[in-house]
Structure formats: structure tokens, C-alpha cells
Amino acid sequence: MIKVYVPRDSTALSLGADRTAKAIVAEAQKRGIEIELVRNGSRGLFWLEPFVEVATDQGRVAFAPVQPKDVSGLFDADFLHAGAHPLNLGLTEELAWLKKQQRLTFARVGITDPVSLEDYLAHDGYKGLQSALKMSGADIVKTVTDSGLRGRGGAAFPTGIKWNTVLGAKGEQKYVVCNADEGDSGTYSDRMIMEDDPFVLIEGMTIAGIAVGATQGYIYLRSEYPHALKALNEAIGKAYAAGYLGDDVCGSGKAFHLEVRRAAGAYVCGEETSLLESLEGKRGLVRFKPPLPAIEGLFGKPTIVNNVISLATVPIILDKGAQYYADYGMGRSRGTLPIQLAGNIKQGGLVELAFGATLRELLYDFGGGSATGKPIRAVQVGGPLGAYLPESQFDTPMDYEAFTQIWAVLGHGGIVAFDDSVDMAKMARYAFEFCAIESCGKCTPCRIGSTRGVELMDKITSGKEHAINIQVLRDLSDTMLNGSLCALGGMTPYPVISALNHFGEDFGLKQTETAA
Amino acid sequence: MATTLTAVDLEKIQAHITAHKDVPGALLPLLHAIQDDIGYIPEDSYPLMAKGLALSVAEVHGVVTFYHHFRTHPAGRHVLQVCRAESCQAMGAEKLEAHIKSTLGIDFHQTTADGAITLEPVYCLGNCACSPAVLVDEELYGRVDSQKIDEIIQEARSSS
Numbered sequence: 001m002i003k004v005y006v007p008r009d010s011t012a013l014s015l016g017a018d019r020t021a022k023a024i025v026a027e028a029q030k031r032g033i034e035i036e037l038v039r040n041g042s043r044g045l046f047w048l049e050p051f052v053e054v055a056t057d058q059g060r061v062a063f064a065p066v067q068p069k070d071v072s073g074l075f076d077a078d079f080l081h082a083g084a085h086p087l088n089l090g091l092t093e094e095l096a097w098l099k100k101q102q103r104l105t106f107a108r109v110g111i112t113d114p115v116s117l118e119d120y121l122a123h124d125g126y127k128g129l130q131s132a133l134k135m136s137g138a139d140i141v142k143t144v145t146d147s148g149l150r151g152r153g154g155a156a157f158p159t160g161i162k163w164n165t166v167l168g169a170k171g172e173q174k175y176v177v178c179n180a181d182e183g184d185s186g187t188y189s190d191r192m193i194m195e196d197d198p199f200v201l202i203e204g205m206t207i208a209g210i211a212v213g214a215t216q217g218y219i220y221l222r223s224e225y226p227h228a229l230k231a232l233n234e235a236i237g238k239a240y241a242a243g244y245l246g247d248d249v250c251g252s253g254k255a256f257h258l259e260v261r262r263a264a265g266a267y268v269c270g271e272e273t274s275l276l277e278s279l280e281g282k283r284g285l286v287r288f289k290p291p292l293p294a295i296e297g298l299f300g301k302p303t304i305v306n307n308v309i310s311l312a313t314v315p316i317i318l319d320k321g322a323q324y325y326a327d328y329g330m331g332r333s334r335g336t337l338p339i340q341l342a343g344n345i346k347q348g349g350l351v352e353l354a355f356g357a358t359l360r361e362l363l364y365d366f367g368g369g370s371a372t373g374k375p376i377r378a379v380q381v382g383g384p385l386g387a388y389l390p391e392s393q394f395d396t397p398m399d400y401e402a403f404t405q406i407w408a409v410l411g412h413g414g415i416v417a418f419d420d421s422v423d424m425a426k427m428a429r430y431a432f433e434f435c436a437i438e439s440c441g442k443c444t445p446c447r448i449g450s451t452r453g454v455e456l457m458d459k460i461t462s463g464k465e466h467a468i469n470i471q472v473l474r475d476l477s478d479t480m481l482n483g484s485l486c487a488l489g490g491m492t493p494y495p496v497i498s499a500l501n502h503f504g505e506d507f508g509l510k511q512t513e514t515a516a
Numbered sequence: 517m518a519t520t521l522t523a524v525d526l527e528k529i530q531a532h533i534t535a536h537k538d539v540p541g542a543l544l545p546l547l548h549a550i551q552d553d554i555g556y557i558p559e560d561s562y563p564l565m566a567k568g569l570a571l572s573v574a575e576v577h578g579v580v581t582f583y584h585h586f587r588t589h590p591a592g593r594h595v596l597q598v599c600r601a602e603s604c605q606a607m608g609a610e611k612l613e614a615h616i617k618s619t620l621g622i623d624f625h626q627t628t629a630d631g632a633i634t635l636e637p638v639y640c641l642g643n644c645a646c647s648p649a650v651l652v653d654e655e656l657y658g659r660v661d662s663q664k665i666d667e668i669i670q671e672a673r674s675s676s
Contacts (some may be wrong), residue, residue, distance in 0.1 A: 348645025
């Protein structure tokens with residue numbers, strides 16, 4: 001029976017993948033042709049969704065984008081045997097966009113049926129856990145440390161060092177918490193992992209638990225991701241049924257339990273201590289550090305808090321070894337980064353690459369320039385708290401330290417492109433507005449500063465006491481940057497000041513006045 | 517105390533409290549369960565939750581009001597969430613937002629007079645490669661323009 005793949009990823013669904021799948025099944029029935037429909041994850045070429053594939057002897061052949069109205073024509077062209085058709089893109093694996101990538105964390109994404117444990121096992125699934133179960137906790141932690149993996153949520157703290165602290169902490173109960181509160185605009189790699197390969201996250205968390213002696217894991221998932229919730233819960237159920245979760249993981253005698261907890265629409269809960277408060281059933285107020293969550297985390301117990309991508313990268317490191325992963329990348333940024341192309345971009349999607357590719361390669365070679373066809377004037381990298389970069393900085397390599405050097409952040413690897421119709425003063429105002437809406441209210445610079453910032457931007461754009469207010473804007477940003485308790489207030493100045501420094505004309509400054 | 521809750525809702529809420537009272541960090545899962553079931557978190561249920569989870573009413577109130585997701589009044593038959601974040605702004609979300617507000621004749625956090633649609637802002641739906649995005653209940657839409665949103669609104673209005 002011929003296998004036909006139609007993705008079940010949210011973005012594919014948002015462009016009509018369900019209707020396409022239905023149309024294919026109906027047309028096959030009408031013609032008396034037997035097919036097996038697989039709802040796979042997305043390959044990440046989102047501008048081509050719904051991205052349909054047909055399994056042939058040569059490999060999977062892509063037809064995209066397929067709308068219901070195209071379906072009967074595809075059957076007429078014998079697409080089930082890779083027949084010629086304007087939508088026939090050839091072998092999926094040969095598409096340059098995919099071929100140029102280095103997919104390690106996303107190795108299975110788009111290929112397998114996300115909620116099929118058999119499929120997961122057939123594609124190297126649970127090999128990382130199998131090797132971890134033969135190792136001591138300390139050796140697992142050392143492997144993660146040696147791989148050079150750093151927190152992919154944005155802070156880029158070495159994952160192995162965090163784990164080592166939890167390993168060494170005394171406590172009868174320890175926890176592994178996955179931060180799946182992916183609230184940054186322009187990012188969706190966490191969502192893709194959870195919807196398109198949920199077992200890899202479950203496996204990564206299980207390895208973390210086994211390594212440090214934590215028996216309970218929680219995935220703190222944002223409420224805006226209903227499809228991820230369903231996929232995770234289905235996969236967790238299957239992992240329990242097959243003995244990959246529970247009191248005796250794979251007969252090792254070690255326990256690891258896992259549960260998804262839904263967030264409730266507070267951006268600040270992506271900050272790890274606020275997240276822990278929320279998991280405890282409280283308002284998501286940021287905690288003072290120290291104590292570190294690794295020592296006193298969830299319910300006061302030693303806790304690993306890692307981002308989805310960090311945890312989902314652990315299985316391949318344990319399977320193939322630390323060196324295999326560390327061989328990718330540049331400088332202190334080892335391995336790969338799943339980069340997300342977003343905003344005003346012609347070819348938006350998921351690009352996993354070793355650290356070191358430049359923004360320009362991503363925006364033009366992969367992204368194909370802006371969606372509107374106008375010049376790309378600015379990009380925001382790393383979410384709403386990331387700096388805006390002008391064209392002159394597009395040759396910056398994707399590397400944590402290179403971004404730090406230009407007063408920017410790589411964050412979670414999201415790149416949002418804007419064409420030349422963007423008003424950067426408006427974007428700066430929005431950054432303050434967003435901070436005001438999402439501030440937890442615990443510290444003054446963030447709580448009050450964000451609202452004062454909105455007012456200040458209105459004064460600046462109306463030209464009121466312009467020179468003085470520009471100075472006040474810099475002073476306010478300085479206070480927020482240095483005086484806030486967490487990254488929400490502390491990094492809101494990044495988009496604001498970078499916009500001011502690079503796009504001063506939008507703030508009513510003459511060219512000569514723009515430099516800081 | 518006097519309550520405006522129906523006996524049926526009261527019974528449902530009590531059942532959720534009983535089911536959650538021994539769960540670690542129970543309040544958020546409990547609030548989700550109640551809102552999923554009856555559509556909102558009635559303020560009259562705060563004392564019941566407080567008692568069931570050994571919290572103060574103030575703590576319950578504080579948590580409900582901290583999170584954007586929880587509502588203390590019933591919503592319309594459908595909730596339309598429109599993304600306002602940067603990626604969607606880069607693709608015309610502001611225009612889309614204005615179009616939706618004028619079409620529905622309401623602002624954010626309001627419900628249309630026919631009770632069909634409640635309009636809410638949202639900050640990222642994770643569909644940023646195909647901006648702008650909206651979410652209707654649990655149905656996600658990408659590359660939404662004014663024509664597409666008109667169809668979406670029409671469909672929501674005509675369905676139960």
C-alpha cells in the first residue's frame with residue numbers, strides 16, 4: 001500500500017492540512033485506490049505547507065503546497081508514483097533547503113509519525129536512554145558537559161554544569177522541569193519538537209532524571225499550544241504503557257514520572273523562577289536568586305530547569321557521544337541551533353545549522369528575502385527582548401559570543417524580519433508596552449519603567465522636548481537594564497536602545513545624532 | 517454566602533476541587549479544569565477552592581487575576597485570539613486587528629452583541645513563519661488577511 005504523508009504540525013494545519021488530507025483520502029476512495037495516510041510532523045518548509053509526500057522506491061517525493069482543489073489533478077498525474085505535476089518538487093531529501101541543514105535535534109522531525117512509538121524506535125529513538133542506563137549519573141552529566149550543550153532557551157548557560165549542581169545537591173526528592181513556555185515572538189522550535197517528535201523530549205527528560213536522581217518531571221507548556229498538549233499527552237501515555245516511563249524505566253529499577261502542566265498565558269513564566277512559582281500553583285512572581293533552582297527549586301527541592309530544545313538534544317548526545325555533538329559549531333557555541341525564520345520572510349521555516357552561519361545566509365539563502373519583496377530593513381533576533389539589527393550587522397555569525405559583542409542576543413534562535421515599511425520608534429514603544437502588559441510587578445524598574453517608557457516614546461514621537469526625552473529614554477533604559485530582577489525588565493532596553501542607535505531617524509534624530 | 521452559581525455548575529466545581537485537592541501545586545490545573553468545563557472561573561467559586569486547597573481567598577483571587585488566560589465572566593460561543601507580537605506586526609497584524617475590531621464592533625476583551633465571539637489579544641501563537649496568525653478556540657489560522665478573517669468570523673458566527 002502506498003504511503004502518503006500529510007503533516008499534522010500546527011502551521012500545516014493553519015494552512016489547511018486537514019482539508020488536504022481529507023481530500024486525498026476521499027479521492028483515493030473514489031478511485032478505488034488503497035493508500036495509507038500518515039500524519040507526520042512538518043519538515044519545516046513552512047512556506048510550502050501543506051507539504052505532501054509520497055513514499056516511492058527512490059525515497060519520499062514531495063508535492064507542495066497542496067490545497068484540496070489540487071488533489072484530483074494530482075491523482076490524474078499519478079502522483080502516487082511520483083508522476084510529473086507542477087507541484088512535484090522531486091525527492092524531499094534532495095531539496096537544497098533541507099540538504100544544506102545539519103539536523104541533529106530535528107533529525108526525525110517531519111519524517112516520522114510523531115505519536116508512533118514504533119516509528120520513533122525505528123528511527124534511533126531511545127538509543128540515548130539505553131546508553132545512559134549503562135552509565136553512572138556522574139558519567140551522564142560529564143557527557144552532557146563535554147558536548148558543550150548550552151541552554152537553548154536563551155540564557156546559554158552550560159547544561160552539564162546545571163545538571164552537575166543538581167546531581168551534587170542533597171535531597172530525597174528532585175525534579176526535572178521542562179520550560180515549554182515558548183512565548184517569544186518569532187520562535188516555534190519548541191512547539192515543533194513537542195508536536196512533531198514528542199518522544200525525543202520525553203527521552204531527554206528521562207535521561208536527565210536518571211542522571212541526577214530525579215523521579216518526577218513536569219513539562220510546563222504554554223496554553224497557546226493546544227496541539228502540542230495533545231501530542232505530548234498521547235506520547236507520554238504510550239511511553240508509560242511501553243515501560244519507558246514509570247516506576248521501573250526499561251527494567252532498570254529507576255523511576256521517572258512525567259506530567260504536562262498547562263501555563264496560563266503569562267509571558268514572564270518563561271523566566272525559570274517565575275515558572276516554578278506557577279508550577280507550585282502561585283502567581284508567577286520572579287524569585288530572588290540565590291538560591292539557585294538547582295539547589296532550591298520546585299517545592300524547595302533541587303530542580304533541573306531546561307528548555308525544550310536543550311532537553312531534546314540530550315538523546316543524540318548520549319547516543320552518539322559528546323564529541324560527535326561538540327564537533328559542530330564555533331568558538332564556545334558547540335553543536336547546532338534550530339533557527340526559526342519568521343515575520344516578513346519569503347521562505348519561513350525551521351533551519352537547524354551548526355553555529356556560525358551568518359544572518360545574511362539565513363535571511364537570503366534560506367529565507368529568500370522578504371515576503372513583500374521589499375528590502376529587509378531590520379531583524380529582531382532572540383524574541384521580544386532581543387536587539388534589532390540593521391543591514392550592516394547581517395554578517396554577524398550565529399554565535400552566542402558574536403552576538404554579545406554587538407550588544408545583541410541569539411536567545412532562542414528566532415529571527416523576525418521587517419521590510420522597509422517598519423517604524424522602529426513604534427517597535428520600541430511596543431517593546432515597553434509588551435513589558436508593561438507582562439511584568440509580574442515584583443520589581444520597580446520593570447513594573448513602573450515599562451509604563452514610563454510607553455509615555456516617553458509618545459513624547460518623543462510627538463517631538464515634545466525631544467533632546468531631553470531622548471536622554472531620559474537612555475537613562476530609563478539604563479535603570480531597567482541594571483535594576484530589574486529578571487530578563488523581562490532587564491532586557492526590554494535591548495530592542496529599545498538598539499532601535500534608537502541603529503534607526504535614529506525613526507526617532508526624529510538626524511544621522512549625526514544617532515550614535516550612543 | 518449568596519451565590520449566583522447554578523446547582524449544576526456548583527456540583528461540577530466541587531467535583532473538580534475534590535479531584536485536584538491532593539495534586540501538588542493544584543491551583544492552576546484546577547482553574548484550567550473549571551474553565552475548560554464551564555467556560556470561566558466564577559468569583560463565587562473562590563471560597564470553595566480556597567477551602568478545598570487550604571489557601572486564602574485572596575491567594576486564589578491573586579492567581580486567577582495574574583494570568584491572562586483565566587476569565588471571571590463567561591465568554592462568547594467562540595474566542596478569537598489575534599496575535600499582536602512582532603512577527604505578526606511585520607506582516608500587517610495592526611491592520612488586521614483594526615479590521616477585526618471594526619467588523620465585530622468591539623475592542624479586545626469584549627464580546628459581540630450576538631454572543632458569538634469574544635475578542636482577545638495574544639502574544640505569539642508559534643505560527644511565526646506564516647504570520648499573521650489568529651486562533652479560534654483551538655483552531656489555528658496562518659497568513660490571515662482581511663478576506664480570510666471575514667470568512668473565519670462568518671463561520672464562527674454561524675456555528676454553535
